[in-house]
Amino acid sequence: MQEAAEKSGMRMAELSRRSGLSVPTIKYYLREGLLQPGRRTSVNQAVYDRTHLERLRLIGALTSVAGLPLAKVRAVVDAVDGQASEVEAMGVVQDALIDEAETDDSAASAILDRAITARGWRCAKSSPAYRAAVSAVAMLTTENLTPILDRLDAYVEAAEDVGRTDLDAIGDADSLEERIRGVVLGSVLRRPLLEALVLLAQQHFAQDLTRSEES
Amino acid sequence: MQEAAEKSGMRMAELSRRSGLSVPTIKYYLREGLLQPGRRTSVNQAVYDRTHLERLRLIGALTSVAGLPLAKVRAVVDAVDGQASEVEAMGVVQDALIDEAETDDSAASAILDRAITARGWRCAKSSPAYRAAVSAVAMLTTENLTPILDRLDAYVEAAEDVGRTDLDAIGDADSLEERIRGVVLGSVLRRPLLEALVLLAQQHFAQDLTRSEES
DNA sequence: TCTTAATAGGTAGTTATACTATCCATAATA
DNA sequence: TATTATGGATAGTATAACTACCTATTAAGA
Numbered sequence: 001m002q003e004a005a006e007k008s009g010m011r012m013a014e015l016s017r018r019s020g021l022s023v024p025t026i027k028y029y030l031r032e033g034l035l036q037p038g039r040r041t042s043v044n045q046a047v048y049d050r051t052h053l054e055r056l057r058l059i060g061a062l063t064s065v066a067g068l069p070l071a072k073v074r075a076v077v078d079a080v081d082g083q084a085s086e087v088e089a090m091g092v093v094q095d096a097l098i099d100e101a102e103t104d105d106s107a108a109s110a111i112l113d114r115a116i117t118a119r120g121w122r123c124a125k126s127s128p129a130y131r132a133a134v135s136a137v138a139m140l141t142t143e144n145l146t147p148i149l150d151r152l153d154a155y156v157e158a159a160e161d162v163g164r165t166d167l168d169a170i171g172d173a174d175s176l177e178e179r180i181r182g183v184v185l186g187s188v189l190r191r192p193l194l195e196a197l198v199l200l201a202q203q204h205f206a207q208d209l210t211r212s213e214e215s
Numbered sequence: 216m217q218e219a220a221e222k223s224g225m226r227m228a229e230l231s232r233r234s235g236l237s238v239p240t241i242k243y244y245l246r247e248g249l250l251q252p253g254r255r256t257s258v259n260q261a262v263y264d265r266t267h268l269e270r271l272r273l274i275g276a277l278t279s280v281a282g283l284p285l286a287k288v289r290a291v292v293d294a295v296d297g298q299a300s301e302v303e304a305m306g307v308v309q310d311a312l313i314d315e316a317e318t319d320d321s322a323a324s325a326i327l328d329r330a331i332t333a334r335g336w337r338c339a340k341s342s343p344a345y346r347a348a349v350s351a352v353a354m355l356t357t358e359n360l361t362p363i364l365d366r367l368d369a370y371v372e373a374a375e376d377v378g379r380t381d382l383d384a385i386g387d388a389d390s391l392e393e394r395i396r397g398v399v400l401g402s403v404l405r406r407p408l409l410e411a412l413v414l415l416a417q418q419h420f421a422q423d424l425t426r427s428e429e430s
Numbered sequence: 431t432c433t434t435a436a437t438a439g440g441t442a443g444t445t446a447t448a449c450t451a452t453c454c455a456t457a458a459t460a
Numbered sequence: 461t462a463t464t465a466t467g468g469a470t471a472g473t474a475t476a477a478c479t480a481c482c483t484a485t486t487a488a489g490a
Contacts, residue, residue, distance in 0.1 A: 011458090012466060024450050027467080032448095044456050044467045057358070065354065067282070067314075069447070087421045094414050099282075116412075121419040129414035136408035139280065143272070143400050147384040148408075154380040155409055161373040163416025167424060169362040185358050193351035193363075194370055194413075195406070197331075199309050199344035201378025204336040206302045209382060226487095227437060239479050242438080247477095259438045259485050284476070 008049040015048045019056040026056070034059055034074055036081075058185065062096075066188045072096040080180055086170055089180045093187040098128045101135045108138035115152045119160060162194060223264040230263045234271040241271070249274055249289055251296075273400065277311075281403045287311040295395055301385055304395045308402040313343045316350045323353035330367045334375060377409060 016023045029035040035055055038046030055077065062073045079092035109125075112133055116123065123130060140149050148155075171182040231238045244250040250270055253261030270292065277288045294307035324340075327348055331338065338345060355364050363370075386397040 022450080023466090025448090028449060031468085038467095040467095042457065042466095044465090045458080046467075061354070061358075063448095064316075071447095087425055090417065090421065094417070098411070098414070101279075116415060121415060122422060123415045123418040127415075127418065129411050129418065132407060133411035133415060136404060136411055139276070139404050140408065143276075143404065145386075145397060145401050145404065147386045147397070148401050148405055151380050151384050154376065155405070156412055158373045158376040158380070159409055159412035160416045160419075161369065161376070162413045164420055165366050165369040165373070166413070166417055167420040169366050170424075171360075171362045182360060182362070186360050186363050189351060189354050189358065189360065190363055190370070191410070192347060193355065194374055196313070196344050196348035196351055197371055197374035198377045198381070198409075199313070200331065200336060200338045200342075200348060201375045202305065202309070202381055203338040203342065203344060204375075205379055205382040206305065207337060209385075210302055237479080238437090240477090243478060246439085255438090257437095257486065260436095260487080261438075278477095286476095 009047045010049070011045075011047060015052060015056070018053055019060075021056060021060070029056070029059060032070060032074065034070060034077060054181070058181070061185060061188050065192060066097060068096060076184060080184060083176065083180070085176070086179050086183045089183050090187060093184050095128050097187065097191070098132045100128060101132070103131060103135040103138050105134060105138040105141075108134050108141055111141075111149065111152065112137050115156045118153065119156055121160075166190065224262045225264070226260075226262060230267060230271070233268055234275075236271060236275070244271070244274060247285060247289070249285060249292060269396070273396070276400060276403050280407060281312060283311060291399060295399060298391060298395070300391070301394050301398045304398050305402060308399050310343050312402065312406070313347045315343060316347070318346060318350040318353050320349060320353040320356075323349050323356055326356070326364065326367065327352050330371045333368065334371055336375075381405065 010018070012023055012026065016026055019026070021029075026035065030037060035052060038048040038052065040046050058077065058080070059073055062068045062076060063070070068076070073096075076093055076096050079089055084092075112130075137149070137152075166186070169186060171179055173179045173182060225233070227238055227241065231241055234241070236244075241250065245252060250267060253263040253267065255261045273292065273295070274288055277283045277291060278285070283291070288311075291308055291311050294304055299307075327345075352364070352367075381401070384401060386394055388394045388397060
């Protein structure tokens with residue numbers, strides 16, 4: 001039972017152990033078409049390799065970290081298999097990460113447009129991301145959260161810094177496959193990172209607030 | 216059947232219509248203790264007011280927008296009822312919004328510490344937010360997403376701008392109750408706003424990328 | 431007043447998602 | 461050769477979030 005890290009061929013038991021997923025779960029993912037079948041060697045035998053392990057880690061990130069339902073996970077892994085481009089892969093992940101909520105709020109759209117044209121963004125108004133932004137502004141409006149809406153420009157500016165950094169961070173791996181994998185995993189894993197950092201920043205500034213109130 | 220917006224007393228049917236939730240769902244929330252009981256007028260009659268409608272909208276935001284399970288929603292609304300302070304309420308919402316993932320990765324912790332002490336943040340290492348940030352860095356490390364980790368400072372700086380703006384946007388309503396409501400709803404609704412704005416920024420910069428590659 | 435609809439509160443049933451368990455024939459392994 | 465593992469199929473489970481139904485009232489309209 002050799003288990004060198006270099007060895008890529010393995011059977012179900014080892015795939016299970018190295019991925020941390022149970023054999024029934026892996027079989028389930030195979031049934032659902034999330035995990036590509038192994039290379040068959042007989043009627044009831046197959047071998048799996050590094051790509052299967054990577055796929056399982058990707059599925060794990062999409063489900064555990066991003067909290068996506070398996071239907072959306074399937075859409076993402078299909079796109080990864082489709083071998084489009086980094087930017088196209090990013091678009092697919094974006095769509096998967098956005099929870100659709102149809103809105104047709106022209107007032108909210110106007111508020112958003114003013115803020116993003118002020119920074120010279122050109123972006124498709126038909127994209128799910130745009131609709132999600134409009135929906136968010138509409139919710140803030142109906143809840144009368146004017147303090148946040150009044151600071152929309154500040155959020156747009158911060159978002160620009162994040163988006164620029166995201167694009168800047170697209171790796172320069174040799175193979176397109178690896179670059180796509182980096183984009184997809186990066187899109188999924190950067191979200192909780194930024195969110196946690198924002199919460200830490202809130203804590204930092206909240207200390208100042210509490211201190212100034214005590215004085 | 217007068218339905219003036221000023222009128223605050225209403226019965227179940229109107230509460231259902233104005234909240235957009237079905238009567239069985241509202242009854243379910245009453246059973247689960249998410250919605251405070253109405254003022255009883257007889258053995259099988261009760262009247263509800265504006266506060267019940269606001270509570271239902273809050274529950275809706277926490278479930279639909281933030282995607283929180285009802286158990287966490289209960290924790291948040293209990294805190295809102297508890298009438299602590301704005302900062303304490305923000306802490307409770309933070310904890311509810313973070314999905315716990317125990318990690319004890321000292322390497323990741325060191326990477327994070329370097330980045331946040333560089334900006335002079337003081338924040339509790341025992342907080343869920345800190346653990347979430349460590350967990351995010353650890354995931355990025357295991358997936359070898361060095362391009363993102365190399366740009367941690369940029370994300371920290373952007374997070375600082377967002378966190379500062381969040382604290383700055385705490386409303387100045389007269390009653391503590393309303394300010395707390397603003398903090399809780401703001402924490403929940405600002406998240407998808409920023410996320411959507413980041414995606415739009417990605418789209419903007421992706422256009423540049425595609426054009427420069429075409430040339 | 432009479433009739434119809436609505437209500438509080440309770441129990442039980444439903445739906446969707448993501449697994450998990452069992453079985454069987456076959457193949458690998460000790 | 462005896463034991464364990466495997467692929468494939470079918471069926472069962474756990475949980476969350478409702479949803480339906482029932483009963484004894486109460487409200488409201490003709």
